[in-house]
Structure formats: C-alpha cells, structure tokens
Amino acid sequence: MADIKYFEVIIIGGSYAGLSAAMALGRSLRKVLIIDSGLPCNRQTPYSHNFITHDGEKPSEISEKAKAEVLKYQTVSFLKDIAIGAEKVDEGFKIITQSGIEFYAKKIIFATGIKDTMLDIKGFAECWGISVIHCPYCHGYEFRGKVTGILANGARAFHLASMVNNLTDQVTLLTNGKPDFKDEQILKLKQHGIQIIETAITAIEHQDGIIQQVIFADGTSRRFEALYAALPFTQHSNLPVSLGCELTEHGYIKVGPFQETNIDGIYACGDNTNMMRSVALAVSTGGIAGAVINGKLVEENF
Known part of the structure; x- marks a missing residue:
C-alpha cells in the first residue's frame, strides 16, 4: 500500500x-x-x-x-x-x-x-463513558434503579429526566447554576418527585471512573451511582x-x-x-x- x-x-x-x-x-x-x-x-x-x-x-x-x-x-x-x-x-x-x-x-x-468538550469539573473526564454517561439507550439499563443525577439544564435536562424516569425513580437534576425551565416543566418534574439542585459542582469523587459522590461549591455532597451529562x-x-x-x-x-x-x-x-x-x-x-x-x-x- x-x-x-x-x-x-x-x-x-x-x-x-x-x-x-x-x-x-x-x-x-x-x-x-x-x-x-x-x-x-x-x-x-x-x-x-x-x-x-x-x-x-x-x-x-x-x-x-x-x-x-x-x-x-x-x-x-x-x-x-x-x-x-x-x-x-x-x-x-x-x-x-x-x-x-x-x-x-x-x-x-x-x-x-x-x-x-469535557466540563471543567474535577473527576469528570475520568468518569466519562463509565459512570458519567450520555445516553439512556446505551447505558440506562445497566443503571436501572440506581441513584441517578442528570447534569444538564433547560430543554435537554427535561428530556433526559423524562427518559431516565422510566429507568429509575431516584432522579435528581443538577443544573450547575440557575434552573432554566418553564413553569409547566417544573410542575411535571415535581409530580414525578424529581428534585432540582442548582448549586455549582466542584468535583466528582470516584474510584477508577465509578462515581461515588458529587461535591458542591457550598461544601455539601450527594451520593450518586450514575450521572447523565449533556455535553x-x-x-x-x-x-x-x-x-x-x-x-x-x-x-x-x-x-x-x-x-x-x-x-x-x-x-x-x-x-x-x-x-x-x-x-x-x-x-x-x-x-x-x-x-x-x-x-x-x-x-x-x-
């Protein structure tokens, strides 16, 4: 050749x-x-x-x-x-x-x-594709029933929430800033017990790419087993x-x-x-x- x-x-x-x-x-x-x-x-x-x-x-x-x-x-x-x-x-x-x-x-x-484009969050890139994931069809079944976060905002976050809600009833939206949802979307999220956390994220603690918890800018943390992210x-x-x-x-x-x-x-x-x-x-x-x-x-x- x-x-x-x-x-x-x-x-x-x-x-x-x-x-x-x-x-x-x-x-x-x-x-x-x-x-x-x-x-x-x-x-x-x-x-x-x-x-x-x-x-x-x-x-x-x-x-x-x-x-x-x-x-x-x-x-x-x-x-x-x-x-x-x-x-x-x-x-x-x-x-x-x-x-x-x-x-x-x-x-x-x-x-x-x-x-x-990796987010500027410590630990994010190391978890990408392993426990920080992008697609319910590609990864959702393996994380069914797990404590799941969705790192997104606006229409993309709402869409992911509706998809992931079918796979687990333990869903939290992490908007990493001020939420951007319509009133009817917020109502729908509340009806399905989906909490919104707007506090900025500073780090993801993990073990070999397996997420352990999310660390927030106010010093608090939250345990997650999976995290969807729209990049x-x-x-x-x-x-x-x-x-x-x-x-x-x-x-x-x-x-x-x-x-x-x-x-x-x-x-x-x-x-x-x-x-x-x-x-x-x-x-x-x-x-x-x-x-x-x-x-x-x-x-x-x-």
Whole structure:
C-alpha cells in the first residue's frame, strides 16, 4: 500500500461507520483507503449496548473484529495516521496526512465522529463513558434503579429526566447554576418527585471512573451511582468544513438521505452527522454511504 497513492474512495475515520462503508465498497472491488487515528471517542467506555449480536461487548472488540473482516477484502487498505489537510483537485480530492503522505481519491467519506468538550469539573473526564454517561439507550439499563443525577439544564435536562424516569425513580437534576425551565416543566418534574439542585459542582469523587459522590461549591455532597451529562461538542475533524461542507444548526455535518453532503463527491456518516450516537446507527449510515458511492462510481464508469 505504501507505493499506492490513488484510490477510488478514501474513508477518513476507521471506526464503526467507516469500516461499514469500507465493507460495502470492498465487496464491490473498489480500491479504498481507510485513514484512522486509532483514538475512537468511546475508547473509555467499558461495554457497548443496544446493538444486536454485539450487546455487552467491549467497543474495542467490536471494532477490531470489524477491521479484521473488512481487511479480508484485498482492495481495502488501512493506514494508522491522521488526515490533516484536504483540497479539491482535478477528478477528485487530495488528502494530506500527519506523516506527510499525499493521497488522491475520486470520492471521500468522513466518518470522523465528534469530540466531546469535557466540563471543567474535577473527576469528570475520568468518569466519562463509565459512570458519567450520555445516553439512556446505551447505558440506562445497566443503571436501572440506581441513584441517578442528570447534569444538564433547560430543554435537554427535561428530556433526559423524562427518559431516565422510566429507568429509575431516584432522579435528581443538577443544573450547575440557575434552573432554566418553564413553569409547566417544573410542575411535571415535581409530580414525578424529581428534585432540582442548582448549586455549582466542584468535583466528582470516584474510584477508577465509578462515581461515588458529587461535591458542591457550598461544601455539601450527594451520593450518586450514575450521572447523565449533556455535553457540548465539536467536529472531530475540521476538514469537512474546510472543503465547504455545511453544518446543521446543532453542529453536525449536514447530509441528505443517502449520506451525501452539499459538496459533490463528499459523504459523511456516523456520529458526525446526527445526535443518535450508537454503534448500530453508525454501522447503518456507513453501509448506506458505501453502497451509494459504489452506485455513483458505476454511473460514472459504465
């Protein structure tokens, strides 16, 4: 692969979505390069859930198995590197990696994911993905019936509270500042026995990422066994925007029903395109992107 610089498709990001796209393309004998940093966003999460046939497996085991299956297709290559530059050129795109290699392709898939912005709370990052969690579908069953906090405010907090209330009756909202709820929302929360604590949080005490208690700015503390958190995020790669890809109002890459961006020849799939962060959906959108690109190549060459 070291001497090959031209591909039909370059996939930037080699986790679930990127590998799924690569499989669809590899099975159609397309010459594909996957460029991946080896640092998936869920690398700290101990187990993956809500994906049939893989429920309860370690995320790394799923991706390693997927990678091994995809690389059985001889037209697919994998490079551990980081894509740091991209530009439109005649008949396609040029990608430049951190190691200084230039590659060319007719089509590009961005499966680069998103980067969560950790809150400036001691212990938060160490617990993220373990006991400080983001999704009731991905983690909620394992924390059913547990003493649970929701670190969020406003509409996002209310939505999470309604979802988590179905899993445990021990829910507390931690707004980390002045609450931002409508009167009818506050009434609904009270009806379900959901307390609101607005005192600022200074630290999360934990043992190897397992939350023990939350420490507040007034010196008090509260025991929790799980803490949901709604975090801001950024795109993990700035290359899509540098090439002219539009983002949605929420910061995701804007794609059509077949994972196409507004730039001809560029597709995106996985967590960078939608808020439903799950392995199953990433695999699904990757498969769609791979199949659609193969169809486009067929149209162009037949």
